[in-house]
Amino acid sequence: MATTNITIPNRSASGPEGKHAPARMKFYVDTKRCIECGGCEIACKNENNVPPGIARIRVVTVNEGQPGETNVAVPCMHCSNAPCISVCPVDALFNRADGIVHVNKETCIGCGYCLYACPFGAPQFPQGSPFGKRGVMDKCTYCAGGPEEAFSAVEQQLYGSNRIAEGKLPMCASVCSTKALVAGDAEEVANVVRYRAAARGSGNIWGAGTAYPSN
Amino acid sequence: MLEEFFFGGLSGGLFVIAVAADLLGIKFKQFEKFARMTSYLVLPVLALAGAFIAFHLGKPERGILFPFFFKNYDSWLVIGGWSVGLAVPLVATYAALWYYKINATIRRVLGVIVSPILGFVSFYTGLLLSGAMFVPLWSQEYLPYLFLNSGVLTGLAGSGLMYVLYQNFGSSKSEESSGVLRIIGYAIIFFVLVELFELQRFMDHLSSNPVKIDNSGYFVAPNGSVMAYEYVTQGVLAPWFWWGIIGLGLTIPLILTFIEMIFNKVIQPYVDWISGVKFASILSGGIILRFVIVWGGELKAPLTVIPQLNQIPFGG
Structure with a gap:
C-alpha cells in the first residue's frame, strides 16, 4: 500500500499569509499564445515515461481551418473541487494540500467513473488485455509524482518524475516555447494573466459565445 | 458499460x-x-x-x-x-x-x-x-425513473419470453398460458405508456434549456442541455432513438399487444409467436435505450469555468 510522503511547496508571493501558506498549484492555458507545436506533449511523455496510448496533456484544436482557429493545451486542471474526486468509489483520487489532484494507482479499480465525471477528459486508461481492459487510471500528476515516497523507484515507475519535490515546475510548462502554458502558485499565475490581459486590452473572451449564446 | x-x-x-x-x-x-x-x-x-x-x-x-x-x-x-x-x-x-x-x-x-x-x-x-455532473444528458431528475420503468418493462418481456419458450419447447402447453400472457399484455401497455410519457418529459426538459447544477458548485453552460437534446433527437443518435427506442422498443410492442387483444380469436394459432416477437422487441429497445443514454454521454457541455472564461481577449 502507498505511503504518503508529500512535499508541499510554500507560497512565494506576498499574500496575506506570506510564505507560510501552502501554494495552490494551477495551470493557465493562454490560447492566444499556443502555436500547437506539441512540445508539452513530448516533454511530458519523456519526463514521466508515459506509457503508449496515454496522453497526460494534449493540444486540442478548435475550429480547425476556420477563422478563429484556436489551440488549447489540455492537461488535468487540478480542480479545487474536483468532480473526479467526488465520484471515485475507492478514494483513489484526492487533493493534496497544495491543490494538486493525485491518483493512487494502487487502489484505483479502473471503473472509469472519473473519465465521465471530468469535464476536461483528463483521466486516461491504457488499452490492454480483454479482461480488465481499461487498466488503472493515469493522468497528469503536475509532475508531482504520486502518494509514494518522493523519488522512490515505485513512484518513478507508477507516476513518473517528481519535479515539484525538486522545487521545479511541471515539465510541460517549463518547455513551452511561447509560455502559453503557465504553471505555478495561483497567485503568481493570476499575476501573469492580469499582466497579459492588461497588455492586450479588451475584446471578446474566447468561448464565451459558446457558453452564453446571445439568443 | x-x-x-x-x-x-x-x-x-x-x-x-x-x-x-x-x-x-x-x-x-x-x-x-x-x-x-x-x-x-x-x-x-x-x-x-x-x-x-x-x-x-x-x-x-x-x-x-x-x-x-x-x-x-x-x-x-x-x-x-x-x-x-x-x-x-x-x-x-x-x-x-x-x-x-x-x-x-x-x-x-x-x-x-x-x-x-x-x-x-x-x-x-x-x-x-x-x-457525472458535466454530462447534460445524464439528468438526475429523469434518468433513474426512466431506467426503473425500463427495468420493469424489460423484466416483463424477459420473463414473458422465457415463459413462451418454455410453453412451446420445454413442456406440454397448458391452457393457463393465455391468461398469463393477457395479464402481461395489460402490464406492458401500462409500462410502455409510462416510458413514452417519461421520455417525452425528459426530452422536453432538455429542450427547455435548463441549467444543470453540478456538485462542485460550478454551472454547466445553459445551452448544454439543448445540445444534448439535438444530439439525441436530431444528431448521430437520432436513428437509434427514433427507430430503436420509440419504434422497436415501445411502439411495435404496443401495437402487437393491441392486435393480440382485439383480434384474439383470429390470431390464436400464432399468439405465442406474436408474443415472442413483442418480448424480443421490448428487450432490444431496452438495450438500445442504454446505448443511446451511455453514448449520449460523449457530449459534455461547454463550461462556464476554466478555460473558457479565463481566456485572454482577442486583439491582444
Whole structure:
C-alpha cells in the first residue's frame, strides 16, 4: 500500500499569509499564445515515461481551418473541487494540500467513473488485455509524482518524475516555447494573466459565445 | 458499460415481476409456474451484470473485493455496488425457497422485503450516470425513473419470453398460458405508456434549456442541455432513438399487444409467436435505450469555468 510522503511547496508571493501558506498549484492555458507545436506533449511523455496510448496533456484544436482557429493545451486542471474526486468509489483520487489532484494507482479499480465525471477528459486508461481492459487510471500528476515516497523507484515507475519535490515546475510548462502554458502558485499565475490581459486590452473572451449564446 | 446497465436493470425488473406474480399466485394459481420460472432467471441475469462490471474494470480483483476497497460513500458506485452485493444472496435465497418449496409465506414475505432493493438496482443505474455532473444528458431528475420503468418493462418481456419458450419447447402447453400472457399484455401497455410519457418529459426538459447544477458548485453552460437534446433527437443518435427506442422498443410492442387483444380469436394459432416477437422487441429497445443514454454521454457541455472564461481577449 502507498505511503504518503508529500512535499508541499510554500507560497512565494506576498499574500496575506506570506510564505507560510501552502501554494495552490494551477495551470493557465493562454490560447492566444499556443502555436500547437506539441512540445508539452513530448516533454511530458519523456519526463514521466508515459506509457503508449496515454496522453497526460494534449493540444486540442478548435475550429480547425476556420477563422478563429484556436489551440488549447489540455492537461488535468487540478480542480479545487474536483468532480473526479467526488465520484471515485475507492478514494483513489484526492487533493493534496497544495491543490494538486493525485491518483493512487494502487487502489484505483479502473471503473472509469472519473473519465465521465471530468469535464476536461483528463483521466486516461491504457488499452490492454480483454479482461480488465481499461487498466488503472493515469493522468497528469503536475509532475508531482504520486502518494509514494518522493523519488522512490515505485513512484518513478507508477507516476513518473517528481519535479515539484525538486522545487521545479511541471515539465510541460517549463518547455513551452511561447509560455502559453503557465504553471505555478495561483497567485503568481493570476499575476501573469492580469499582466497579459492588461497588455492586450479588451475584446471578446474566447468561448464565451459558446457558453452564453446571445439568443 | 451498457451491458451491465441493461442486465442490472433487467434483474431488478425480473425480481419485481417474480414477486408480483408470486403474490398474484395466491389467488390465481396459473401464475405460480410463471413466478417460479422468473425467480430462477433473476440470479443468472444479476450474475451476468456482475460479470460485465468485472469485465469492464481495469482491476477486476479490486472490484470483486469491493468491501475492502470501497470507501467513498458519497459515490453512487459504492452505494450501487453494495446494493448489488446485498441483492445476490437474497435473490439466491428467494430462488432456493421456490426450488425446495419450503414455505410459501416466508418466501412471499422475503420477496416483498427484497423487492425494493432490486428495484433500487434498476433505479441506481440512472443515479450512477447522473453522478457525472458535466454530462447534460445524464439528468438526475429523469434518468433513474426512466431506467426503473425500463427495468420493469424489460423484466416483463424477459420473463414473458422465457415463459413462451418454455410453453412451446420445454413442456406440454397448458391452457393457463393465455391468461398469463393477457395479464402481461395489460402490464406492458401500462409500462410502455409510462416510458413514452417519461421520455417525452425528459426530452422536453432538455429542450427547455435548463441549467444543470453540478456538485462542485460550478454551472454547466445553459445551452448544454439543448445540445444534448439535438444530439439525441436530431444528431448521430437520432436513428437509434427514433427507430430503436420509440419504434422497436415501445411502439411495435404496443401495437402487437393491441392486435393480440382485439383480434384474439383470429390470431390464436400464432399468439405465442406474436408474443415472442413483442418480448424480443421490448428487450432490444431496452438495450438500445442504454446505448443511446451511455453514448449520449460523449457530449459534455461547454463550461462556464476554466478555460473558457479565463481566456485572454482577442486583439491582444
